[in-house]
Amino acid sequence: MRTRENRTISVPATLVRGGTSKCWLFDVADIHGRGASLEDVLVTAFGSRDRSQIDGVGGATSTTSKAAIVAHSYEPGVDIDYTFGQVGVGVERVEWGSNCGNCATAVGLYAIHSGLVRPRGDHTRVRMRNTNSGSRIDAVVATPGSEFVPTGDAVVPGVALPGVAVGLEFIDPVGAGALLPTGRAVDPLGPEDTPATLVDAGAPAALLDAPSVGLTGSESVAEFAQRLPGLLPLRREAAIRMGLSTPEQPVDHAVPKLGVIGPPRDYTTTAGQRVTAAEFDVSVRMVSMHAPHPVIGLTSMVAVAAAATAPGSTVHRYTAAGRRIRIGTAAGVVSAVLDLDTSGRLTGVTLNRSARVIARADIFVPAARSEPAIAR
Known part of the structure; x- marks a missing residue:
């Protein structure tokens, strides 16, 4: 050799x-x-x-x-x-x-x-x-x-x-930019005019209304993976609308984040634990690098929390943001604490983690x- x-x-x-x-x-x-x-x-x-x-x-x-x-x-x-x-x-x-x-x-x-x-x-x-x-x-x-x-x-x-x-x-x-880059709480994407909130907080994200694409937002990782190929073209359109890409350019795999948002409903976590709808506020399944995220990325959590403060968004329609939002993910429920000023503008998001x-x-x-x- x-x-x-x-x-x-x-x-x-x-x-x-x-x-x-x-x-x-x-x-x-x-x-x-x-x-x-x-x-x-x-x-x-x-x-x-x-x-x-x-x-x-x-x-x-x-x-x-x-x-x-x-x-x-x-x-x-x-x-x-x-x-x-x-x-x-x-x-x-x-x-x-x-x-x-x-x-x-x-x-x-x-x-x-x-x-x-x-x-x-x-x-x-x-x-x-x-x-x-x-x-x-x-x-x-x-x-x-x-x-x-x-x-x-x-x-x-x-x-x-x-x-x-x-x-x-x-x-x-949100910083000096706009929470909603297109100026709208909901943008229709794709041939079916799928409702999506395009938000830029934590990271740019496209948050699709789950029922509008035939999902609940409480799918298992395997179930979500089967439906993912049909959702990725909507991510590309979202990237172009948010100014992250052009029709001639490939879209970065990392951003925009892509997720589906649904109402709370009973489901079973990846570890087999039963979660009831009363334990959380909104169902979320996110994509990471063209694959289902096993939980949810933290910048995606910030994006979801921020979208909850925008009336009419795909998140706000299921839960109006107070000081805390509980998110149902495939692995279980995670929470974000929101800091809002007197006008209701988001000034901070706190997440409890471990390392x-x-x-x-x-x-x-x-x-x-x-x-x-x-x-x-």
């Missing part, structure tokens, strides 16, 4: 579960200046050349193929800057066009674990800026006795074991691609 020798670089990294995602976190000083582009390093480290990611550290799903580059921030009032990358699965590409709330949860815990932020009291506030979107997020991390703790007792739907409690606060999630540091490692990354081995 003949092979070609290649130089290998070693990149320090930390694997952290944040919410319902796993994220490899890199200190900016450890990953830049490696003789290759950042994107090349990540797709090679994750093994993105095949869908199994068998030759890398990726987990072969959208929720386990994520990275963030973390740095001390020099912005006044900000502790940490982080850049999120959605690393391709079977595609040699990293998408930089969106934020990830679950990875933000991981970054908050990592900042204390790595010493970038010193713990202060029983709860330490880590002030973060996402460089992809410019958005501000604070992570309030449990640090009992002013110490980092490796685990805790906070649980979230979709994760079997508890972790460290992290409160994630999205500050002014856990899983590993610290040196990832060995081939510095140049090798030719396939030739059997003799």
